[in-house]
Amino acid sequence: MAISLQKGGNVNLSKEAPSLKKLVIGLGWDPRATDGAAFDIDGSAFMLKADGKVRSDSDFVFYNNVKSTDGSVSHGGDNTSGVGEGDDEKILIDLSLVPSEIDRIAVGVTIHEADARRQNFGMVGKAYIRCLDANGNKEIARYDLSEDSSTETAMIFGEIYRAGAEWKFKAVGQGFAGGLGPLARSFGIST
Amino acid sequence: MTTLAKGQRLKISDLIPTGAFRVGLAAHGLAVDFACFGLDSAGKLSDDRYMTFFNQPRSPCGGLEVCTVPGDPDGFAFKLASLPTTVDRVVVALSVSGDGVMSALGSGYLRIVEGERELAHFPFTGADFSSERALILGEFYRKDGGWRFMAVGQGFDGGLEALVKHFGATVEESLTPPAAQAAKVALNKRVEREAPQLVNLIKQAGVSLQKVGLSDHHAKVCLCLDISGSMAGLYRQGMVQSFAERVLALGCKFDDDGAIDVFLFGEDVHQPVPMGLANCRGYVQQLVARHPLEGDTRYGRAMAAIRGFYFPDTAGGERLSPVKAALPVYVMFVTDGSTSDKAVTEKQLRWSGMEPIFWQFMGIGNGRKPKSRLLAAFSTADFPFLESLDDLPGRFIDNADYFSVSSLDEHSDAALYDLLMTEYPGWLKLASRHGLLP
Numbered sequence: 001m002a003i004s005l006q007k008g009g010n011v012n013l014s015k016e017a018p019s020l021k022k023l024v025i026g027l028g029w030d031p032r033a034t035d036g037a038a039f040d041i042d043g044s045a046f047m048l049k050a051d052g053k054v055r056s057d058s059d060f061v062f063y064n065n066v067k068s069t070d071g072s073v074s075h076g077g078d079n080t081s082g083v084g085e086g087d088d089e090k091i092l093i094d095l096s097l098v099p100s101e102i103d104r105i106a107v108g109v110t111i112h113e114a115d116a117r118r119q120n121f122g123m124v125g126k127a128y129i130r131c132l133d134a135n136g137n138k139e140i141a142r143y144d145l146s147e148d149s150s151t152e153t154a155m156i157f158g159e160i161y162r163a164g165a166e167w168k169f170k171a172v173g174q175g176f177a178g179g180l181g182p183l184a185r186s187f188g189i190s191t
Numbered sequence: 192m193t194t195l196a197k198g199q200r201l202k203i204s205d206l207i208p209t210g211a212f213r214v215g216l217a218a219h220g221l222a223v224d225f226a227c228f229g230l231d232s233a234g235k236l237s238d239d240r241y242m243t244f245f246n247q248p249r250s251p252c253g254g255l256e257v258c259t260v261p262g263d264p265d266g267f268a269f270k271l272a273s274l275p276t277t278v279d280r281v282v283v284a285l286s287v288s289g290d291g292v293m294s295a296l297g298s299g300y301l302r303i304v305e306g307e308r309e310l311a312h313f314p315f316t317g318a319d320f321s322s323e324r325a326l327i328l329g330e331f332y333r334k335d336g337g338w339r340f341m342a343v344g345q346g347f348d349g350g351l352e353a354l355v356k357h358f359g360a361t362v363e364e365s366l367t368p369p370a371a372q373a374a375k376v377a378l379n380k381r382v383e384r385e386a387p388q389l390v391n392l393i394k395q396a397g398v399s400l401q402k403v404g405l406s407d408h409h410a411k412v413c414l415c416l417d418i419s420g421s422m423a424g425l426y427r428q429g430m431v432q433s434f435a436e437r438v439l440a441l442g443c444k445f446d447d448d449g450a451i452d453v454f455l456f457g458e459d460v461h462q463p464v465p466m467g468l469a470n471c472r473g474y475v476q477q478l479v480a481r482h483p484l485e486g487d488t489r490y491g492r493a494m495a496a497i498r499g500f501y502f503p504d505t506a507g508g509e510r511l512s513p514v515k516a517a518l519p520v521y522v523m524f525v526t527d528g529s530t531s532d533k534a535v536t537e538k539q540l541r542w543s544g545m546e547p548i549f550w551q552f553m554g555i556g557n558g559r560k561p562k563s564r565l566l567a568a569f570s571t572a573d574f575p576f577l578e579s580l581d582d583l584p585g586r587f588i589d590n591a592d593y594f595s596v597s598s599l600d601e602h603s604d605a606a607l608y609d610l611l612m613t614e615y616p617g618w619l620k621l622a623s624r625h626g627l628l629p
Contacts, residue, residue, distance in 0.1 A: 033357060034345035035323060118319070122198025122341060147334070150200045150341070 007173040011140065014166035022094050022134035023160060023169075025107050026087035029145075030125030038081040039124045040112035041145075043089050044180060045073050046187040050103040053188030059102075060189045061091065062180070072097035073105065080112070082124070092134065093160065095167055104161035106172075106187065107131075109145065110180040114153035122150025129157045131169060141171050154179050195313040195342040203271070203303075204337030210271030212305045214283060215263030216328070220297030220317065223285045224351075224380065225265045227255050228358050229278040236358040241278060243267065246376055250274075255281060260304060271331065271338050280332035282343075282358070286325035286351035288380065293320035293346060301328045303340065313342040324350035351377055378449050385468040392440035392604055399608030400444055403616040410519045412442035413497060414466065415454045417526040418479070419488040425527070425555065426484070430599040432475040437607060438523050439466055445521065452500070453478070456493035457485025462500065488528050491535025494543065494550075497522060502546050509538075513545040513587065513626055520548040521615065527555040529576050540580055544587035547627040549618050551611060552577050554595035588621045589614075 013020050027043040044062035046054055054060055058069050063078035076090035093105060109129045111119050121127050130142035141158060149155055152175035159170045176183050193201060204210070216225050229241030229250060236242060240251050248257035254273035260266030267283065274281070283301060287293070296317035303311040313329060320326070323346030331340050347353035352374055382389050400406050414435060416422075425431050435453075442451035450467035454460060461482050466474050495507030501520050502510075530536055540550065554574035574595055581593040592614035596602065602610065622628045 032345075034327065035348045035353075036321070036345060118197070120196070120198040122200060123343070123345065124198075147200060147339075150198050151196055 007171060010168050010170040012163070012166060012168050013140070013160070014168075016140070017133045017138065019135060020133050020167070021096055022092060023140075024087075024132045024134045024137070025091040025093070025157070026130045026132060027089040027091075027109060027128070028087045028130075029082040029127040031082040033125070037113075037117040037119070039119060039127075040080040041082070041089070041121075041124065041127060042078065042110050042112055042180065043075070043091050043129065044108045044110070044184075045075075045091050045093065046106045046108070046184070046189075047073060047098070047102045048104050048106060048187060049101055055101070057189055060184055060187070070097055070099055072099070072102075087130075095160075104159050106159045107157045108154065108176070108180070108183050109157050110154040110183065112180075114179055120151050120153050121145040121155070122147075129155075131158060140169060143171070143173055149173070149175060152176075154183055156183070192309050193311045195311055197319070197342055197344040199342050201303075201311055201340040202337065203331060203340050206310055207303075207305050210269070210338060212269055212303055212310070213258060213260045214267045214269065215260035215302045215304055216265040216267075216283070216285070216300070217263055218285055218296055218299035221291050221293070221295055222288045224288045224377070225267070225283070225285045227267050228282045228284065229255060229274065230280050230282060230358060231277055232279040234280070234358065236355070238277070244376075246380065254278070263302070269331070280330055282330045283328045284326060284354055285328060286354060286377075288377065288384075291324075292348075293317060293323040293326060296320065301342070311340070313344070315344055319344060320346065322348045324348060325354040327354070378443060381449055381468050382443060386439075386471050389436060389440050389443065389468070389471070392437055393443050395604040396437075396441045396444045396608045398605065399612050402609070403612045405612070405616060405619075408445060408619075410445040410521050411501070412438065412445050412451045413454065413501075413520055413522045414438045414451050415456065415493055415497060415522055415524045416478075417488060417528070418455045418457045418461075418482055418484050419526075419528060420457075420484045420486060422527050423484055425599060426475065426479050429475075431525075432473070434525070434599045435466060435475055436471060437604060439468075439471055441521075441523075441608065441611065443468075454493055454497055454500075455482055456489060456496075458487035458489060459485065460489075460493050460496040462496065488526065488530050489532045489535070490524075490526065490530040491532040491537075491539050493524075494536065494539035498539065498543055498546060498548065501548060505542070507539075508542070510542040510545045514547070515627055515629075516547045517629060518547075519619065519622065519628055520546075522548060522550050523611070524550055524552045525555065526552070526577070529574065533576060536576075536580070537583060540583055540591060541586050544590045545627070546590075547622050548590065549615055549622075550580075550591040551615065552580060552591060552593040554593070555599055556595055556597065588618070588625050588627075590618060590622075592618075 029041050032039050047059035061068050061073045061075050066075040072094050074092045079088040082088050127145035131140045154176040156172045156174050158172050226244035228236050231237045243250050243255040252273045254270045256268045258266050258268040294317045298316045301313045326346035327343040329342050439451050443449050450465040452465050499507030554577050577593045
C-alpha cells in the first residue's frame with residue numbers, strides 16, 4: 001500500500017517495492033470551468049550529479065525536451081488544460097538506465113505563466129502530483145497541490161536518490177518562487 | 192485575522208469549531224446581487240431550495256440565511272452544523288444585476304466574522320477580473336471530516352445564467368429549468384427596483400397566463416400604437432401610458448429581457464427605442480414629444496414594418512411559403528379608427544399568416560360590438576373592418592383576434608389579460624401544427 005509521506009519524509013523504494021524498475025510521476029488537475037486563461041501545469045525532472053547540478057541542459061527533461069539522452073527519463077507529453085481522465089501528464093523514470101554519475105533526480109511542478117495569468121495551485125481544481133511504481137501503478141507518494149500548496153506556483157515535489165545500491169524517494173514539497181525558469185537555473189541549467 | 196489570496200485555503204473547523212459565523216460582503220462600483228449555493232458532492236445544485244438570496248432568504252435547514260453584518264452592505268449567516276450531509280459545499284457568488292462587467296468593479300471583499308471578530312478577509316478589485324458578469328467569491332467545503340474555506344475569485348462571462356448552469360442539475364434532469372428560473376428571478380428583482388408599478392400587473396398577467404396554460408411560455412411582445420390625431424385625448428390623459436405598462440407587464444411574463452418592441456403608426460411608421468423597465472416611466476410622453484400625431488391611419492404600412500422587423504427576408508412584402516421561428520411574436524395592435532389602406536392591410540394579414548406572428552387588434556371607441564353573435568346582429572360595430580380582419584378568409588391559418596373597448600381603462604387588469612389571451616393560445620397550437628413554431 002501507498003506510504004503517506006510527510007514533507008521531508010523518505011521511503012526506501014528498493015525495499016518497499018523490490019521489483020521496482022520504473023517510476024511514474026503523475027500529474028493531474030481539473031480543467032478550468034470558469035472563464036479565463038486555462039490552467040496549465042507542467043511537470044519536469046532534473047538529473048543531478050552529487051553536487052546538485054545537471055551535467056548539461058539535456059539533463060533537464062520537460063515539455064520542450066521530452067527525453068534524456070540516455071533514455072532513462074522521458075516526458076509523456078504536454079497537457080495544457082487538464083482535459084482528460086486520470087493523470088494529465090506523466091514523466092517516466094527508468095531507474096535501470098540512469099547513468100551512475102547521476103546521483104539523484106529532482107521532480108518539479110510549475111504553473112505555466114503563473115504570474116502573468118495570476119494563478120496558483122489553489123485556484124486549480126483537484127491538482128496533485130504523485131509517484132507510482134509503473135509496474136501495477138501502485139502509488140508511493142502524493143501531494144494534494146490544491147489543498148496543501150494552494151498559494152504556490154512552483155514546487156519541488158520530490159527527489160529520487162541513490163543510497164548505496166538502492167533508490168530512495170524523499171518527499172520535498174517545497175514551494176519555489178518564480179516558476180520553471182528560476183527552478184531550472186537553481187539546478188545549473190543555463191536558460 | 193488572515194488576509195486571503197485567490198486559491199488560498201482556510202481550515203474553518205479549526206478556527207470556528209461551532210461552525211456558526213457570518214460572511215460580510217461588499218462590491219462597490221457595480222450593482223450586484225449576492226447568493227449562496229448549497230451544492231452536492233458532484234458540485235451541483237440538486238435542491239433549488241439551497242440557493243439562498245434576497246428572494247429565498249433562508250435554507251430549509253436554517254444553516255444558510257441572508258443576514259445583516261454591521262458595516263457590510265450584504266451578508267449571510269452560516270450554521271454549518273445545521274446543513275444536511277447532502278450539502279457538500281456552499282459557494283458564495285455574486286452577479287451583476289444590470290449592465291457592466293467585473294473589471295468595472297471598484298473594490299470589494301468577502302470577510303468571515305465570528306461574533307464581532309473578523310477571522311479572514313478576502314479583498315478583490317476590478318483589476319482582478321475582465322469580462323466576467325458573475326463570480327464565485329469563495330467556497331466552504333467539507334474535507335477530512337471538517338469544513339474548509341477557499342478564496343476563489345473566478346467567474347463567468349455569461350453571468351448568473353452561466354453560473355447557475357455550472358451548478359445545473361445533471362443532464363437527465365435538463366440544464367435549463369434552474370437557469371430559466373434564475374433569469375426570471377433576476378428579472379423580478381429588476382422590476383421591483385426599476386419599475387415597482389409593474390409588480391402587481393405582472394402578477395395579474397401571470398394569473399391569466401396560468402389559466403390558459405402559458406405560465407412558462409416565451410414570446411416576443413410588440414406594441415403597435417396608433418398616433419393619428421384622434422388619439423390626442425388618450426395620449427394627453429396618460430391612458431396610453433398606463434395601457435403600455437399593462438402590455439409591458441405581459442412582455443415581462445413572456446420574455447426575460449423585460450422590454451417590448453414598440454411601433455407607432457399614423458400616415459407613416461416609426462420604431463422608437465423599445466419600452467423597458469428602465470425607461471418605462473414617462474415613456475409614452477416622450478414618444479409623443481418626438482413623434483407628433485399624424486393625419487392619416489394606415490394599418491397596412493405598420494404591419495409591413497413589423498413583419499419586416501421580425502422576419503426581414505421578405506422586407507414586409509409577399510410571403511409565399513411558411514417561415515418557422517423559435518419564438519412567436521405577439522403584436523398588440525391599438526387603434527381608435529379605421530384605416531385608409533384596407534387592401535394593403537388585408538394582404539399584409541394574409542402574408543403574415545405564414546409567419547409566427549399573432550395580431551391582437553384592439554379598437555377603442557365609444558360603443559362596442561358585443562362578443563355574442565346573437566347580440567351583435569342588433570348592434571352596429573364601430574370597427575367593421577377590424578372585425579372583418581378577425582375573420583378574413585384566404586389565410587394560411589387564423590392569425591388575428593379583435594375586440595373593442597369603450598375606453599383604454601374600461602377593463603380591470605385581470606379582465607384585460609383574459610381578453611388578450613382569448614385566441615392566442617389556440618393560435619399557438621395551430622401555428623405549431625402548421626410548422627411555424629417548434
